[in-house]
Amino acid sequence: MTEHVDPVAPRPRTVQGLLAREHALLRRHLRQLRYIAETMMKEQPLALRDRLDAVLSFLHDDTLPHMEMEETIIYAAVDRLPNGPHSGQAMALDHQAIRALVHEVDRLTSAQTSKKTAAKLQGALFALEAVTRLHIDKEERLYTPLLNQLSPRVRAAIRAELRERS
Numbered sequence: 316m317t318e319h320v321d322p323v324a325p326r327p328r329t330v331q332g333l334l335a336r337e338h339a340l341l342r343r344h345l346r347q348l349r350y351i352a353e354t355m356m357k358e359q360p361l362a363l364r365d366r367l368d369a370v371l372s373f374l375h376d377d378t379l380p381h382m383e384m385e386e387t388i389i390y391a392a393v394d395r396l397p398n399g400p401h402s403g404q405a406m407a408l409d410h411q412a413i414r415a416l417v418h419e420v421d422r423l424t425s426a427q428t429s430k431k432t433a434a435k436l437q438g439a440l441f442a443l444e445a446v447t448r449l450h451i452d453k454e455e456r457l458y459t460p461l462l463n464q465l466s467p468r469v470r471a472a473i474r475a476e477l478r479e480r481s
């Protein structure tokens with residue numbers, strides 16, 4: 316799986332291609348999130364805020380809808396295949412943990428700045444990055460390889476959802 320996303324490259328046509336593109340963009344933001352967490356204690360508050368806002372916008376506008384679509388379409392459809400991983404519930408629990416961490420980061424970024432809040436925010440950023448990275452690695456091992464076994468109707472529904480956002 317490549318992590319390189321060329322903004323002027325033609326949009327992928329397959330479900331796998333579209334999902335790979337979304338994960339590649341997410342990984343790029345996760346690297347940024349980790350960088351923010353590592354450097355935030357010596358960063359100027361306004362610069363930190365700008366960097367965090369960019370990542371949080373991506374998480375809210377792209378990652379949360381991406382997870383919603385996986386829970387409503389992909390996991391169930393892949394789990395119905397005879398060789399499906401039957402891990403949809405566990406994957407949805409990962410999503411729940413990711414959502415909770417996004418909301419925790421939202422809360423801490425709008426809280427009064429203090430050393431204690433900054434330390435909590437740093438912890439939440441590291442946790443969010445690690446949990447999300449592990450989750451998409453898992454998804455690509457368990458679910459992505461089976462997407463081409465889905466019926467054309469289901470794949471068309473997934474493509475339509477993914478294209479709406481890209």
Ligand SMILES: [Fe+2]
Nearest residue numbers: 382385450454
């Ligand atoms: Fe997911």
Ligand SMILES: [Fe+2]
Nearest residue numbers: 381385451454
């Ligand atoms: Fe995903």
